[in-house]
Amino acid sequence: MLKLSKKTDYGLMAxxxxxxxxxxxxxxxxxxNTKEIAExxxxxxxxxxxxxxxxxxxxxxxxxxxxxxGYLLGKNPREITIAQVLEILEGPLGIMDCSHEKEGDxxxxxxxxxxxxxxxxxxxxxxxxxxxxxxxxxxxxxxxITIQSVATEQQGVER
Amino acid sequence: MLKLSKKTDYGLMAxxxxxxxxxxxxxxxxxxNTKEIAExxxxxxxxxxxxxxxxxxxxxxxxxxxxxxGYLLGKNPREITIAQVLEILEGPLGIMDCSHEKEGDxxxxxxxxxxxxxxxxxxxxxxxxxxxxxxxxxxxxxxxITIQSVATEQQGVER
DNA sequence: CTTTTATACGACTCATTTGATCGGAGATCA
DNA sequence: TGATCTCCGATCAAATGAGTCGTATAAAAG
Numbered sequence: 001m002l003k004l005s006k007k008t009d010y011g012l013m014a015x016x017x018x019x020x021x022x023x024x025x026x027x028x029x030x031x032x033n034t035k036e037i038a039e040x041x042x043x044x045x046x047x048x049x050x051x052x053x054x055x056x057x058x059x060x061x062x063x064x065x066x067x068x069x070g071y072l073l074g075k076n077p078r079e080i081t082i083a084q085v086l087e088i089l090e091g092p093l094g095i096m097d098c099s100h101e102k103e104g105d106x107x108x109x110x111x112x113x114x115x116x117x118x119x120x121x122x123x124x125x126x127x128x129x130x131x132x133x134x135x136x137x138x139x140x141x142x143x144x145i146t147i148q149s150v151a152t153e154q155q156g157v158e159r
Numbered sequence: 160m161l162k163l164s165k166k167t168d169y170g171l172m173a174x175x176x177x178x179x180x181x182x183x184x185x186x187x188x189x190x191x192n193t194k195e196i197a198e199x200x201x202x203x204x205x206x207x208x209x210x211x212x213x214x215x216x217x218x219x220x221x222x223x224x225x226x227x228x229g230y231l232l233g234k235n236p237r238e239i240t241i242a243q244v245l246e247i248l249e250g251p252l253g254i255m256d257c258s259h260e261k262e263g264d265x266x267x268x269x270x271x272x273x274x275x276x277x278x279x280x281x282x283x284x285x286x287x288x289x290x291x292x293x294x295x296x297x298x299x300x301x302x303x304i305t306i307q308s309v310a311t312e313q314q315g316v317e318r
Numbered sequence: 319c320t321t322t323t324a325t326a327c328g329a330c331t332c333a334t335t336t337g338a339t340c341g342g343a344g345a346t347c348a
Numbered sequence: 349t350g351a352t353c354t355c356c357g358a359t360c361a362a363a364t365g366a367g368t369c370g371t372a373t374a375a376a377a378g
Binding site: 319320321322323324325326327328329330331332333334335336337338339340341342343344345346347348 | 374
């Protein structure tokens with residue numbers, strides 16, 4: 001079914017959310033934390049945390065520790081592609097096992113394999129597809145989101 | 160990693176093999192059985208059998224019972240697409256859980272989901288890609304499709 | 319400087335999917 | 349008719365992914 005994992009789903013949602021708060025309205029740019037995202041999208045907190053940590057380690061986002069901490073984008077949304085996120089969270093893209101095989105460790109079927117070449121072409125096309133859509137594209141016409149519960153209590157403390 | 164399952168791998172190999180023996184050299188067209196394919200490509204016999212059964216039930220291939228039995232293509236190789244095989248063996252294509260959701264049973268994230276629309280576009284493109292490559296293409300020297308990017312339309316709209 | 323609050327990090331458990339296997343039923347050819 | 353070969357359905361085991369728990373570390377507030 002070619003389904004992408006929850007990690008990727010959550011990661012993309014989080015990135016979109018962070019980007020929207022950071023670039024959506026420059027006047028109100030702010031740091032968002034894990035808890036806020038988890039509650040907004042009903043994602044298990046600890047799992048989301050793990051995803052964000054992975055993204056932070058890769059440099060896609062920057063983490064800020066302590067109270068008032070959270071995450072900010074490490075790159076311009078225009079430079080972050082879906083393919084990047086996918087590879088960071090799920091490993092290198094490959095529609096078959098032998099996608100990234102070296103010449104030596106081939107699979108059993110390799111010698112008579114009749115589908116490798118055409119499938120590699122498809123894989124290449126899919127990659128190209130994912131690599132052409134950026135976080136910026138995903139933000140598109142998205143209006144700035146209002147966060148009722150969390151925002152109100154933070155707004156009070158903010159200034 | 161968007162990897163497709165062994166079932167699909169095996170299924171595609173088998174279909175290619177059947178097609179090659181049936182249409183490759185018309186003078187020597189012949190029925191091939193499960194065992195032959197399994198040995199040729201080093202695939203577990205019983206697993207391959209199950210895959211072929213599924214394909215047969217869907218009408219993609221015709222099964223012939225008894226001694227000298229085996230499988231023949233039920234359609235012209237030109238009419239069999241990778242997308243078909245994939246959907247038969249792995250279920251409907253969908254890169255996210257909410258791909259085929261009805262309006263009612265939405266996921267928790269749905270109400271505030273910010274990535275559904277762009278991902279649906281990508282999914283559509285992938286489907287188109289898989290649906291444009293036929294078994295015929297995989298057999299012969301027929302060159303492949305080129306793919307148009309989903310993001311193009313959105314890339315134009317730079318803020 | 320101490321306390322409080324938030325993120326960072328690693329190890330672990332549980333569930334789902336996938337891969338693989340077994341025994342039986344039906345059909346064909348000698 | 350009978351023996352063989354095939355398809356067929358149900359079942360079992362392994363691998364992957366989803367989600368959880370507990371502790372450590374860092375920064376802000378008092």
